[in-house]
Amino acid sequence: MIKHRTATVDRKTKETDISVTLDLDGTGQSDIHTGIGFFDHMLESFSKHSAIDLTVRCKGDLHIDMHHSVEDTGIVIGQAILKALGDFAGITRFGHAYIPMDETLSRASLDLCNRPYLIWKVNFARDKVGDMDTELFKEFFHALSGNGGMCLHVENLYGENSHHIIESCYKATARALRTAIAVDAKLEGKPASTKGSL
Incomplete structure (x- = not known):
C-alpha cells in the first residue's frame, strides 16, 4: 500500500485563524472555505489540477479587507506542502506548464x-x-512559494480578460507542482541534487 504524503497545519493570529489539510498523493478533491468566493474558486482549481487533496478553513478579518486572509492562506498551504514533502527525497523536483484559457496564455x-x-x-x-x-494574487503566490520551499516563476505571456489571466496562472502553477512532487523511481528515494540534499 502506498503511504500518502499528508500534512495538517494550523495557524492562528489576531488577524486570521486558518487550518489546512492536504494530501500530495490525492486525486484533486477539495473542500475550501475562506469567505472569499473567487479565492475559493481559484484554490479549488489549484487542487483539481495539482491532484492534491486540499481542505482549507480560513476565518479572517474580512471586515477590514481580504489581504490577511489571502496572504495567510498562502503561508499555511505552503507550510503544509513543505511538511508533507519531508526531506524532498525522491521527487521529480522540477515542473513547468503552459496553460491557455481562451485568449490568454500563462x-x-x-x-x-x-x-x-x-x-x-x-x-x-x-x-x-x-x-x-x-x-492580492501576487501576495498569495509570494506566501505560497516562500513557505513551500519553491523557486516559482509565474508569467502571463498574453491575455486580456483578468479572470482568464489569473485562473490560467493558478492552473499553470498547479500543473507544474503536480509534476515536481511526483515520485521519480530512478532517484531511488534520494534527493534530485548533486549536493545530496535539498
Whole structure:
C-alpha cells in the first residue's frame, strides 16, 4: 500500500485563524472555505489540477479587507506542502506548464529546492476580479512559494480578460507542482541534487 504524503497545519493570529489539510498523493478533491468566493474558486482549481487533496478553513478579518486572509492562506498551504514533502527525497523536483484559457496564455516554472523565490510577471487591466483585489494574487503566490520551499516563476505571456489571466496562472502553477512532487523511481528515494540534499 502506498503511504500518502499528508500534512495538517494550523495557524492562528489576531488577524486570521486558518487550518489546512492536504494530501500530495490525492486525486484533486477539495473542500475550501475562506469567505472569499473567487479565492475559493481559484484554490479549488489549484487542487483539481495539482491532484492534491486540499481542505482549507480560513476565518479572517474580512471586515477590514481580504489581504490577511489571502496572504495567510498562502503561508499555511505552503507550510503544509513543505511538511508533507519531508526531506524532498525522491521527487521529480522540477515542473513547468503552459496553460491557455481562451485568449490568454500563462506559464509557470518551479523548482522544489527549499530555496524560495518568486518571479511574478502578471499584469491586470482591472483592479478587481469579482470582489477580490487583483494585487492580492501576487501576495498569495509570494506566501505560497516562500513557505513551500519553491523557486516559482509565474508569467502571463498574453491575455486580456483578468479572470482568464489569473485562473490560467493558478492552473499553470498547479500543473507544474503536480509534476515536481511526483515520485521519480530512478532517484531511488534520494534527493534530485548533486549536493545530496535539498
